[in-house]
Amino acid sequence: MVKQERALRTREALIKSAATVFDRDGFSVASLTAISSLAGVSNGALHFHFASKAALADAVEEAAAERLAHIVTVHEEEAANALQLLVNTSHELARRLTADVVLRAGFELSRDQVREGGPGLYQQWHRWVEGALKRAAGEGVLNQVKPEDAATSVVAATTGFEVLGPQDPEWLSHRTITRFWRLLLPRLADPSVLGDLVAAGSRPHVRP
Amino acid sequence: MVKQERALRTREALIKSAATVFDRDGFSVASLTAISSLAGVSNGALHFHFASKAALADAVEEAAAERLAHIVTVHEEEAANALQLLVNTSHELARRLTADVVLRAGFELSRDQVREGGPGLYQQWHRWVEGALKRAAGEGVLNQVKPEDAATSVVAATTGFEVLGPQDPEWLSHRTITRFWRLLLPRLADPSVLGDLVAAGSRPHVRP
Numbered sequence: 143m144v145k146q147e148r149a150l151r152t153r154e155a156l157i158k159s160a161a162t163v164f165d166r167d168g169f170s171v172a173s174l175t176a177i178s179s180l181a182g183v184s185n186g187a188l189h190f191h192f193a194s195k196a197a198l199a200d201a202v203e204e205a206a207a208e209r210l211a212h213i214v215t216v217h218e219e220e221a222a223n224a225l226q227l228l229v230n231t232s233h234e235l236a237r238r239l240t241a242d243v244v245l246r247a248g249f250e251l252s253r254d255q256v257r258e259g260g261p262g263l264y265q266q267w268h269r270w271v272e273g274a275l276k277r278a279a280g281e282g283v284l285n286q287v288k289p290e291d292a293a294t295s296v297v298a299a300t301t302g303f304e305v306l307g308p309q310d311p312e313w314l315s316h317r318t319i320t321r322f323w324r325l326l327l328p329r330l331a332d333p334s335v336l337g338d339l340v341a342a343g344s345r346p347h348v349r350p
Numbered sequence: 351m352v353k354q355e356r357a358l359r360t361r362e363a364l365i366k367s368a369a370t371v372f373d374r375d376g377f378s379v380a381s382l383t384a385i386s387s388l389a390g391v392s393n394g395a396l397h398f399h400f401a402s403k404a405a406l407a408d409a410v411e412e413a414a415a416e417r418l419a420h421i422v423t424v425h426e427e428e429a430a431n432a433l434q435l436l437v438n439t440s441h442e443l444a445r446r447l448t449a450d451v452v453l454r455a456g457f458e459l460s461r462d463q464v465r466e467g468g469p470g471l472y473q474q475w476h477r478w479v480e481g482a483l484k485r486a487a488g489e490g491v492l493n494q495v496k497p498e499d500a501a502t503s504v505v506a507a508t509t510g511f512e513v514l515g516p517q518d519p520e521w522l523s524h525r526t527i528t529r530f531w532r533l534l535l536p537r538l539a540d541p542s543v544l545g546d547l548v549a550a551g552s553r554p555h556v557r558p
Contacts, residue, residue, distance in 0.1 A: 168463070171378040255516055256376050264514060291529045298510030298521070298530070299503055305513050306472060306506070308463055313506070321499045322506065329537040 153191050155181040157205050160198045161247035165308075169199055169254050199251050206248020206263055213238060214270045217345070224277035225284065225331055226344050229323050231274070232300055233343040235267075236314045239304055249304055268297045275330075283335045292330055316342070361399050363389040365413050368406045369455035373516075377407055377462050407459050414456020414471055421446060422478045425553070432485035433492065433539055434552050437531050439482070440508055441551040443475075444522045447512055457512055476505045483538075491543045500538055524550070 159181035163172045174195060178188040192198045213234050221227035238245050252263040275289035275296075284292075299322060307314035323341035331339055367389035371380045382403060386396040400406045421442050429435035446453050460471040483497035483504075492500075507530060515522035531549035539547055 166463075168376065168378050170376050253513060253517065254376075255374075256379065264517075287533060291533055294526060295507055295530050295533050298507040298514070300506075300510070301513055302506030302509030305461060305509055309461065309472075318502060322503050325495060325499055325503050325537060326534075329533060 149191075152181070152183055152187060153201075156183065156188060156191055156198065157201050158244060161202045161205075161244040164199065164202060165243050165247040165250060169195070169251060170256055174198075196257070199257060202244060203248045203251050203263065206245045206251075207266060209238065209242065209245045209248075210235075210263060210266055220345050222338065222344070223281050223283045223335065224274045225327075225335070226339055228271065228274045228278070228296070229327070229339065229341060230343045230345060231270075232296070232323075233316065233319050235300065236303060236307075236316070236319050239307060240311065240314050246304075246308070264297070264301065267300070268293065271296050271300075278330075283332050285330055285332050287330060296326075357399075360389070360391055360395060361409075364391065364396060364399055364406065365409050366452060369410045369413075369452040372407065372410060373451050373455040373458060377403070377459060377465060382406075404465070407465060410452060411456045411459050411471065414453045414459075415474060417446065417450065417453045417456070418443075418471060418474055428553050430546065430552070431489050431491045431543065432482045433535075433543070434547055436479065436482045436486070436504070437535070437547065437549065438551045438553060439478075440504070440531075441524065441527050443508065444511060444515075444524070444527050447515060448519065448522050454512075454516070472505070472509065475508070476501065479504050479508075486538075491540050493538055493540050495538060504534075 156177065159177045160172070162180060163177050167173075167176070172195065174188060175185060177198065178185050181188070192201065214231055217227060217230045217234060221230055239249070240246075249263050251257060272289060272293035275284065275292050278284040279289050303313050303318065303322075312318060320342045327339050327341055328336060364385065367385045368380070370388060371385050375381075375384070380403065382396060383393060385406065386393050389396070396406075400409065422439055425435060425438045425442060429438055447457070448454075457471050459465060480497060480501035483492065483500050486492040487497050511521045511526065511530075520526060528550045535547050535549055536544060
């Protein structure tokens with residue numbers, strides 16, 4: 143059991159190191175030696191866990207997909223409606239993209255044209271955003287806009303924040319995401335709920 | 351003169367080939383041999399024009415910056431106001447990103463974290479978008495929103511369309527950009543001009 147636990151920890155460390163090196167150097171250039179050395183394990187140990195760099199990238203993308211799945215469920219019960227849930231979740235995603243290299247590298251790998259596609263984090267995010275907006279429509283809190291159209295614009299904008307963030311952290315800041323929702327909510331929300339919606343997120347803003 | 355002209359053509363061919371290979375393989379992996387071979391010139395001819403792969407990437411980014419500068423001026427006189435100009439120009443940018451590999455590769459290079467920054471196409475686009483929205487405010491066609499906030503959201507969304515386009519062309523389609531503006535214009539435009547604004551673009555839509 144102790145041995146299994148250690149193997150699991152080594153695997154986690156390798157995934158985090160791989161994410162760090164992919165994020166810094168890009169998938170194509172990233173060297174396995176740099177990854178194993180950052181994880182503090184031998185090349186042999188790396189190869190015991192992952193057959194290839196592609197296998198490591200798949201593992202990073204899968205770990206990121208799990209984190210994204212967690213992010214979109216963690217606020218479920220706090221929000222008054224599905225539109226506020228979408229706002230809160232986008233703030234959480236931006237925070238985590240800044241703080242969590244595995245999540246960030248997962249998105250970067252998902253749009254690497256050179257790699258064969260993994261689980262597709264953008265599609266996963268898109269499906270969830272569209273689902274949230276459809277729920278908002280069902281709750282009667284969405285204005286006269288199609289959930290699909292709103293989802294396209296929200297996903298495009300959040301993708302832009304994610305892509306531009308590494309060069310200039312302001313793009314992923316709480317302030318920028320809040321401004322985005324201040325602009326968009328009056329168009330998305332039914333007038334009856336607009337006053338109750340909080341563009342800055344409806345839970346205490348705790349930076350990790 | 352004939353010799354100079356031929357040299358200029360070779361340079362142009364190399365820039366286009368480099369853009370094609372960067373776009374396909376990524377900057378880090380792209381090989382100079384693949385680039386010269388695609389341009390139909392020798393490795394020696396490539397090195398006569400460009401000292402390194404980095405120099406070629408700079409040239410691609412500069413060529414893309416020139417194209418972007420052209421795109422944002424070409425519709426200047428057709429639009430009734432600066433908000434319609436922004437709509438038309440974003441449609442034109444999406445069309446060109448689909449059709450012109452040099453423009454596309456220029457944006458990709460601009461967000462390559464591994465490279466040292468060139469002219470920064472995103473900043474160039476951001477400045478122009480913000481300028482257009484400020485002009486719209488001056489013309490009295492902008493609603494009660496800050497031009498800077500609107501610019502942030504528009505740039506984030508267009509960046510998302512650009513980044514997601516290569517994997518799924520629907521993101522850069524005329525339909526998607528039109529839907530985006532149908533969503534956003536009622537929020538951005540002063541009610542007095544909203545009815546005159548054309549989300550699909552106010553000039554005949556001609557695909558290149």
